Each structure stands twice: as C-alpha cells, then as structure tokens.
Amino acid sequence: MSTSSSRPHDSDPLAPYRGRLLGLAYRMLGSRSDAEDVVQDAYLRFAGAQDVHNAEAFLVTAVTRLCLDRLKSAKAQREIYIGPWLPEPVFDAESLSADAATELADDLSFALLLALDRLSPMERAAFLLHDVFDTPFSEIAAMLDHSEAACRQLASRARRAVRANRPLPAAAPDNHARLLRAFSEAVASGDVSRLAELLREDAVAITDGGGRKFAARNPIVGKDKVARFFVGIAGTTAGQEVRVEPAVINGAIGALLYLDDELDLTLSMAIDGEKIAAIYVVRNPDKLRHAPRPS
Known part of the structure; x- marks a missing residue:
C-alpha cells in the first residue's frame, strides 16, 4: 500500500x-x-x-x-x-x-x-x-x-x-461477442437445439429477480434445461417491443434487454473455449439502478 x-x-x-x-x-x-x-x-x-x-x-x-x-x-x-x-x-x-x-x-x-x-x-x-x-x-x-x-x-x-472454484479465464472479446450474438439469435428464433449446441454440457444459468421480478428459484443446470428455459422466457414477451443492446458488464461483454424501452435485465456469460459455461441474469430492479439508459 x-x-x-x-x-x-x-x-x-x-x-x-x-x-x-x-x-x-x-x-x-x-x-x-x-x-x-x-x-x-x-x-x-x-x-x-x-x-x-x-x-x-x-x-x-x-x-x-x-x-x-x-x-x-x-x-x-x-x-x-x-x-x-x-x-x-x-x-x-x-x-x-x-x-x-x-x-x-x-x-x-x-x-x-x-x-x-x-x-x-x-x-x-x-x-x-x-x-x-x-x-x-x-x-x-x-x-x-x-x-x-x-x-x-x-x-x-x-x-x-x-x-x-476457479473462475474461467476471460474469453477473447471477439469470441465472447460471437457466442453472445449466437445465443441471442437462437433465443429470438426459438431454436432450442441450436441454443443447446452453444452451451457446455453442464452449463448453468443463475437468475436473480430478488422476489420482485420472475426468476428461477434455483440455478438451472444442464444445457438442455438451460436452453428450454431461455426459449420459454422469450415466448412470454409476445406483444412487447424487445431490444437487446451490447454492454460491458463487470469488465466483459454482456447484454441489456429492454422491454418497451424499460430495462428488464442484464445478461452476462462465462465462456469455456467455444462453449458457454454459465449465464448470469439480473432482473432485480434494485440492482439495475446504475445501468445505462436506452440509447
């Protein structure tokens, strides 16, 4: 010091x-x-x-x-x-x-x-x-x-x-961005199989709604379960204007999802080589107060 x-x-x-x-x-x-x-x-x-x-x-x-x-x-x-x-x-x-x-x-x-x-x-x-x-x-x-x-x-x-519990080494920005883009496209198209192919076999998704927004009560483990979860959630946004914007979250490339111009969640990923190992979704409004406003 x-x-x-x-x-x-x-x-x-x-x-x-x-x-x-x-x-x-x-x-x-x-x-x-x-x-x-x-x-x-x-x-x-x-x-x-x-x-x-x-x-x-x-x-x-x-x-x-x-x-x-x-x-x-x-x-x-x-x-x-x-x-x-x-x-x-x-x-x-x-x-x-x-x-x-x-x-x-x-x-x-x-x-x-x-x-x-x-x-x-x-x-x-x-x-x-x-x-x-x-x-x-x-x-x-x-x-x-x-x-x-x-x-x-x-x-x-x-x-x-x-x-x-060693965190994975940071992925190259280009690789991270490519996987995030492929993930977003697979979710938007509702293609569960395509989405599962992007995930590691033991992939985990953790969602934090803090009791104020819908979120899974427990971590979701396994690529098929994770894929079905995100495609299912995407189906609940019918009739709303959905916009996804890239953002640097905790030093790595992530995404902000807006519904009807209101920030709904942040999404971050941990990447293992060519696969997504973990997905972190924050929906608790108390934790989104410092997020960028819509561009």
Whole structure:
C-alpha cells in the first residue's frame, strides 16, 4: 500500500483513493450502491479524525471494517432473499481498479464474486487485501485486529477455496461477442437445439429477480434445461417491443434487454473455449439502478 501523509485534495477529497476504496468495497459486498455508501461513511470518519498520519491506510481500514459490519447484517438479509443472489452489475469496471500488479486485480467477473461470496467475511477481507490489493500482512493484521499469522491463515484458506472454484479465464472479446450474438439469435428464433449446441454440457444459468421480478428459484443446470428455459422466457414477451443492446458488464461483454424501452435485465456469460459455461441474469430492479439508459 502506498503511503501518504497528506489529507485528500479539497476539490475531491477522495480522488486519490476513490478507485481503490470502491474496488475493495464492491468486491467485499457485491453491491455498487452499498460500496459507495461505505466509501462515503469512511470519508466522514476520516474528516472527523485527528492526527491522521497516513490517509490511505486510515481510509482502507475504515472501509474494510465498515464492510465487515455490513456483512454481518447482510447474512440475515440473505437468508430471506428470494431465489439466487447475484452481485449488482457494474458498467464502469475501470473505476473499481485494484491498482495492483496481481493476477486477480482486474477480475470483476460474476464467477469470482460468487466465489468470494462463499468465503467468511474475515477470509474475504484478508484475501482481497493481500492477493488483490497487494497489502502487506503486517498492515492487514492491524486492520482486522488479528495477529499476522492468523491473517496469513485466513488468506490461505480463502485462496484454496477460490482456486477450487476457479473462475474461467476471460474469453477473447471477439469470441465472447460471437457466442453472445449466437445465443441471442437462437433465443429470438426459438431454436432450442441450436441454443443447446452453444452451451457446455453442464452449463448453468443463475437468475436473480430478488422476489420482485420472475426468476428461477434455483440455478438451472444442464444445457438442455438451460436452453428450454431461455426459449420459454422469450415466448412470454409476445406483444412487447424487445431490444437487446451490447454492454460491458463487470469488465466483459454482456447484454441489456429492454422491454418497451424499460430495462428488464442484464445478461452476462462465462465462456469455456467455444462453449458457454454459465449465464448470469439480473432482473432485480434494485440492482439495475446504475445501468445505462436506452440509447
């Protein structure tokens, strides 16, 4: 972590640290809206503090602890969440940069965020701070109020768990775009067989409606079931104006689907070679507030 003894600039107090703080909070919480709230709360703590010798360290510590507090309450809320939970999509991944030369620094894929969500809050914090944000364990120990050895163990357990659920490498943009286009065309034409051919045998579809929009209550597994599900859903839009627009979602090519000029869902994919391995659909309106407006 860089060291800075000065306070943030008056014009935009968080400017030097905003990307790092938002990136940490978003990866911890899976919510852009909550991440922004946490970063603002951290700055308010900073503004009221005295004798701060390292502004960045103070702010990162505050964000980490505020996220841990939120995750405690989120656990109870998640238990009553209707259907599968997916992270809130982001459309400006570059603004959440980890700003570190690590393998996972630019990975904001849904697959990685879901792997992080399976960790305990303390494991998540230790892993992100060290492996993604390149923070020394001596500093992490102070942030988490644990011994350095304990923080190493937390990060090690998290690392093993993330590797066990290792997200697929990012597909080449051209290949990703080609498969997304073929998927959209197969769904629009109602061709279940053609759609199934695009999917990996064990393909999974996860849909998040948050109880506010229709979505499958459980993940759909298997290429034939996934294909029938999406073709069936497409059949319910008869009589509505349907428009699909490409978009960069969590750093990868995805799509926005509009019904009668209202955003209905975001769609993201994980690609394995020439096949679609996973499809993530977010319909919960609370998670679409930062989506681009119709062009």
